[in-house]
Amino acid sequence: MYRIATRKTLNPTVTQMEIEAPLVARKARPGQFIILRVDEEGERIPLTVAGVDQAAGTVKIIFQIVGATTEKLNHKQQGEFIQDFVGPLGQATRTEGIRKVCIVGGGVGCAIAMPVAQEFHRLGAEVTSIIGFRNRDLLILEDEFRACSDRLIVMTDDGSYARQGNVTVPLKEMLEAGETFDEIITIGPLIMMKFVVAAAKPFGVPVTVSMNPIMIDGTGMCGGCRLTLNQDGRKVTRFACVDGPDFNGYEIDFDEAMSRSRMYADFERHAYEEACNLFRNA
Amino acid sequence: MALNPKKHEMPTQAPEVRAHNFDEVALGYSAEIAVEEAARCLNCRNRPCVAGCPVNINIPDFITRIKMNDFEGAYQVISQASSLPAVCGRVCPQETQCESKCTLGIKFEPVGIGRLERFVADWHNANATEKAKAPAANGHRVAVVGSGPSGLTCAGDLARKGYKVTVFEALHTAGGVLVYGIPEFRLPKAIVAREVESLKEMGVDVETNVVIGKTLTVDELFDMGFEAVFIGSGAGLPNFMDIPGESLKGVYSANEFLTRSNLMKAYRDDPETPIMKGGRVAVVGGGNVAMDAARTALRLGAEKVYIVYRRSMEELPARREEVEHAQEEGIDFRLLCNPTEILGYENPEDRRDPKNGFVTGMRCIRMELGEPDASGRRRPVPVAGSEFVLDVDAVVMAIGTSPNPLIKSTTKGLEVNRRGGIIVNEDGLTSREGVYAGGDAVTGAATVISAMGAGKVAAKAIDRCLRKKPAPGQAPESGSGT
Numbered sequence: 001m002y003r004i005a006t007r008k009t010l011n012p013t014v015t016q017m018e019i020e021a022p023l024v025a026r027k028a029r030p031g032q033f034i035i036l037r038v039d040e041e042g043e044r045i046p047l048t049v050a051g052v053d054q055a056a057g058t059v060k061i062i063f064q065i066v067g068a069t070t071e072k073l074n075h076k077q078q079g080e081f082i083q084d085f086v087g088p089l090g091q092a093t094r095t096e097g098i099r100k101v102c103i104v105g106g107g108v109g110c111a112i113a114m115p116v117a118q119e120f121h122r123l124g125a126e127v128t129s130i131i132g133f134r135n136r137d138l139l140i141l142e143d144e145f146r147a148c149s150d151r152l153i154v155m156t157d158d159g160s161y162a163r164q165g166n167v168t169v170p171l172k173e174m175l176e177a178g179e180t181f182d183e184i185i186t187i188g189p190l191i192m193m194k195f196v197v198a199a200a201k202p203f204g205v206p207v208t209v210s211m212n213p214i215m216i217d218g219t220g221m222c223g224g225c226r227l228t229l230n231q232d233g234r235k236v237t238r239f240a241c242v243d244g245p246d247f248n249g250y251e252i253d254f255d256e257a258m259s260r261s262r263m264y265a266d267f268e269r270h271a272y273e274e275a276c277n278l279f280r281n282a
Numbered sequence: 283m284a285l286n287p288k289k290h291e292m293p294t295q296a297p298e299v300r301a302h303n304f305d306e307v308a309l310g311y312s313a314e315i316a317v318e319e320a321a322r323c324l325n326c327r328n329r330p331c332v333a334g335c336p337v338n339i340n341i342p343d344f345i346t347r348i349k350m351n352d353f354e355g356a357y358q359v360i361s362q363a364s365s366l367p368a369v370c371g372r373v374c375p376q377e378t379q380c381e382s383k384c385t386l387g388i389k390f391e392p393v394g395i396g397r398l399e400r401f402v403a404d405w406h407n408a409n410a411t412e413k414a415k416a417p418a419a420n421g422h423r424v425a426v427v428g429s430g431p432s433g434l435t436c437a438g439d440l441a442r443k444g445y446k447v448t449v450f451e452a453l454h455t456a457g458g459v460l461v462y463g464i465p466e467f468r469l470p471k472a473i474v475a476r477e478v479e480s481l482k483e484m485g486v487d488v489e490t491n492v493v494i495g496k497t498l499t500v501d502e503l504f505d506m507g508f509e510a511v512f513i514g515s516g517a518g519l520p521n522f523m524d525i526p527g528e529s530l531k532g533v534y535s536a537n538e539f540l541t542r543s544n545l546m547k548a549y550r551d552d553p554e555t556p557i558m559k560g561g562r563v564a565v566v567g568g569g570n571v572a573m574d575a576a577r578t579a580l581r582l583g584a585e586k587v588y589i590v591y592r593r594s595m596e597e598l599p600a601r602r603e604e605v606e607h608a609q610e611e612g613i614d615f616r617l618l619c620n621p622t623e624i625l626g627y628e629n630p631e632d633r634r635d636p637k638n639g640f641v642t643g644m645r646c647i648r649m650e651l652g653e654p655d656a657s658g659r660r661r662p663v664p665v666a667g668s669e670f671v672l673d674v675d676a677v678v679m680a681i682g683t684s685p686n687p688l689i690k691s692t693t694k695g696l697e698v699n700r701r702g703g704i705i706v707n708e709d710g711l712t713s714r715e716g717v718y719a720g721g722d723a724v725t726g727a728a729t730v731i732s733a734m735g736a737g738k739v740a741a742k743a744i745d746r747c748l749r750k751k752p753a754p755g756q757a758p759e760s761g762s763g764t
């Protein structure tokens with residue numbers, strides 16, 4: 001059992017928790033993730049390590065409430081326990097040789113992007129961050145990004161805060177104005193990452209994408225998280241949980257990944273309604 | 283009394299009933315049947331059956347005890363050689379092991395050794411009152427990676443000798459393939475849980491949610507004070523066929539399909555973990571894993587389940603009993619067939635059509651058996667122009683697994699062979715000092731009993747090596763084992 005040391009609501013749909021898991025805290029590096037189960041009957045879900053506190057032995061997670069499991073997790077209070085918490089899993093984000101980086105985060109993907117931006121900042125790289133949200137109410141982590149970015153651009157789809165438009169707009173502007181980056185790292189909805197790759201392509205800037213397919217074990221045992229990569233015209237299969245979650249954006253078959261992520265859409269809708277009913281009646 | 287030429291039949295749930303539930307199929311011998319079956323044993327002086335058992339259980343001795351109604355005595359005989367009789371009695375491929383060597387088998391059906399073993403273990407579990415007790419500690423500490431049959435056996439044997447053992451398991455439940463792979467209807471989870479409990483009673487610590495190579499490395503285990511490490515991490519990496527369409531929705535590896543159903547309990551009425559239920563399902567492969575996946579699909583509510591296998595019935599590697607059970611339950615065997623492509627629904631008019639990307643069928647080609655290959659089995663070759671489409675909604679790939687590279691890639695100096703299996707000597711010792719390995723991690727996918735045997739061999743070697751050394755924290759002259 002793993003104790004919830006702190007809990008904080010970041011916005012109506014995003015919650016942050018610090019979980020006591022000293023072994024995971026000791027090892028976790030930016031870009032890695034954990035898998036948790038809320039209770040004995042629960043599903044295994046992956047969440048990115050959003051930070052660690054070595055002294056306290058805690059691991060920070062930031063999650064968006066999108067379905068049954070995240071709904072249940074959100075109802076857990078500080079001091080309560082969750083059943084299982086395993087990690088750190090996956091490969092850490094590659095940082096070597098990157099002196100100038102552009103981090104493009106969308107929605108709760110910003111929570112995944114934040115520790116990566118902080119790591120580059122710590123290593124002395126020049127960090128440009130573009131973070132986008134549907135509207136002002138969903139904005140998270142602006143202060144944290146400001147603290148670790150040399151330049152921060154905030155976007156909202158509806159213009160209710162900062163600049164209106166999606167994250168590819170300022171990215172394209174910069175690239176067209178002749179700006180260069182050693183690497184663009186993008187984390188967010190698949191469709192957003194696909195467009196970031198398309199925007200960067202004419203300029204030949206390398207793009208790393210952080211993939212989040214449906215996972216179970218997270219150790220390479222089930223193959224459910226498999227992705228198809230196009231490497232020089234050859235199709236290869238990779239498991240996101242062990243080979244990723246970061247991949248070369250130019251190689252990813254996004255259409256397939258988007259299709260696979262909706263495999264259980266009907267089931268999830270039903271389970272979410274059940275979970276919401278459970279808490280409504282309680 | 284005339285000798286009964288046949289084994290006493292195993293009472294089972296009726297096929298039409300069991301095809302719709304996850305309860306155990308085989309119900310086990312009653313005491314009367316067990317004693318009668320035991321009476322068939324000739325108590326051969328040269329004991330050919332014993333040589334057929336990978337851990338050399340003293341078969342005629344335990345059977346003699348059954349004849350005398352001394353079931354606990356029978357259990358004690360078995361437990362000298364095996365620590366998981368309730369498991370092996372259920373899942374051992376007896377027809378190629380102990381029973382294949384039975385003298386009776388020359389003219390008649392062999393003695394039902396596995397069924398008797400299962401009876402004895404179940405009798406013990408139901409009636410024995412004595413609990414395993416923690417032996418006196420000898421001060422030495424050993425780490426075991428993985429809680430499958432090899433790891434559990436190694437841990438148990440060492441604990442009985444007074445070692446302080448910690449088992450590290452990546453998943454949230456201990457048991458390895460016995461909990462995530464083999465379904466409830468063949469091996470009830472309660473049996474495995476009981477084995478794990480009795481290890482804990484002997485003082486073994488079981489740490490779930492620890493991935494060695496990620497949470498901790500093998501080197502860190504030594505830093506933490508463990509003096510030897512046994513790696514029993516299994517062969518969990520699923521293989522795919524590399525044919526078009528394998529990424530369509532509805533294509534599973536057997537590991538994923540069975541893990542969702544078993545470990546994540548998706549077989550229940552209102553599970554939290556999803557799985558595709560119902561429809562028409564093709565399972566590709568012919569081993570135990572394929573049988574388990576097919577019969578699980580049936581129980582989840584599939585209207586039609588195929589086994590698609592490229593050789594013939596003769597070469598089917600699964601346990602005979604499982605094949606027979608599967609046939610009785612109505613699984614449709616499409617033998618001498620090989621998939622060439624998985625077909626999916628595509629509606630270019632509407633990219634958002636929710637049916638897009640789901641499996642609609644599987645193209646197969648008929649095979650015929652040609653010359654024997656390196657394994658001595660006749661090699662299947664495709665028959666030109668014989669392609670046809672099987673109308674299915676889901677495909678489960680059960681074509682084998684390999685050892686997971688995670689530990690190898692994070693442990694310096696640990697040598698593996700071409701297939702990823704850890705290289706060990708006859709003591710189970712790897713290329714790294716103090717690091718032992720066994721089970722599927724060494725051999726590739728094999729059997730429960732061989733994994734258990736490997737765990738035993740390594741436990742013996744670890745004991746031989748550590749017994750000589752002073753336990754950490756103890757003065758050298760105080761020796762060990764007190």
Ligand SMILES: Cc1cc2nc3c(=O)[nH]c(=O)nc-3n(C[C@H](O)[C@H](O)[C@H](O)COP(=O)(O)OP(=O)(O)OC[C@H]3O[C@@H](n4cnc5c(N)ncnc54)[C@H](O)[C@@H]3O)c2cc1C
Binds near residue numbers: 062063065112214216
């Ligand atoms: C490596 C990785 C890191 C992630 N990091 C974060 C994070 O830091 N914060 C965050 O809010 N979300 C993160 N996610 C996504 C998160 O795992 C899903 O939102 C969560 O599993 C949804 O579960 P649910 O039961 O609440 O919703 P459901 O209703 O079950 O699903 C909603 C959607 O979530 C996705 N999903 C469902 N089950 C899984 C699963 N087992 N594994 C992965 N995705 C699934 C599917 O696309 C699905 O359509 C990450 C995913 C991956 C793979």
Ligand SMILES: Cc1cc2nc3c(=O)[nH]c(=O)nc-3n(C[C@H](O)[C@H](O)[C@H](O)COP(=O)(O)OP(=O)(O)OC[C@H]3O[C@@H](n4cnc5c(N)ncnc54)[C@H](O)[C@@H]3O)c2cc1C
Binds near residue numbers: 457
């Ligand atoms: C569906 C199925 C049906 C089968 N049916 C039969 C049968 O009827 N009869 C038979 O004899 N055999 C059968 N087998 C084969 C048999 O189950 C295996 O040969 C046996 O379980 C191997 O045991 P093991 O201890 O080597 O590994 P496993 O049982 O595979 O256990 C390995 C354990 O190690 C854990 N692990 C892996 N990596 C790490 C890590 N890095 N850190 C921590 N833990 C880790 C895994 O999570 C797992 O729990 C079947 C296998 C399957 C998959």
Ligand code: SF4
Binds near residue numbers: 379381731
């Ligand atoms: S362990 Fe397996 S091979 Fe050995 S006697 Fe029992 S059933 Fe036969």
Ligand code: SF4
Binds near residue numbers: 386395
């Ligand atoms: S070979 Fe058969 S008959 Fe002979 S002792 Fe063994 S089990 Fe009994």
Ligand code: FES
Binds near residue numbers: 215221239
């Ligand atoms: S989550 Fe199972 S292999 Fe990646």
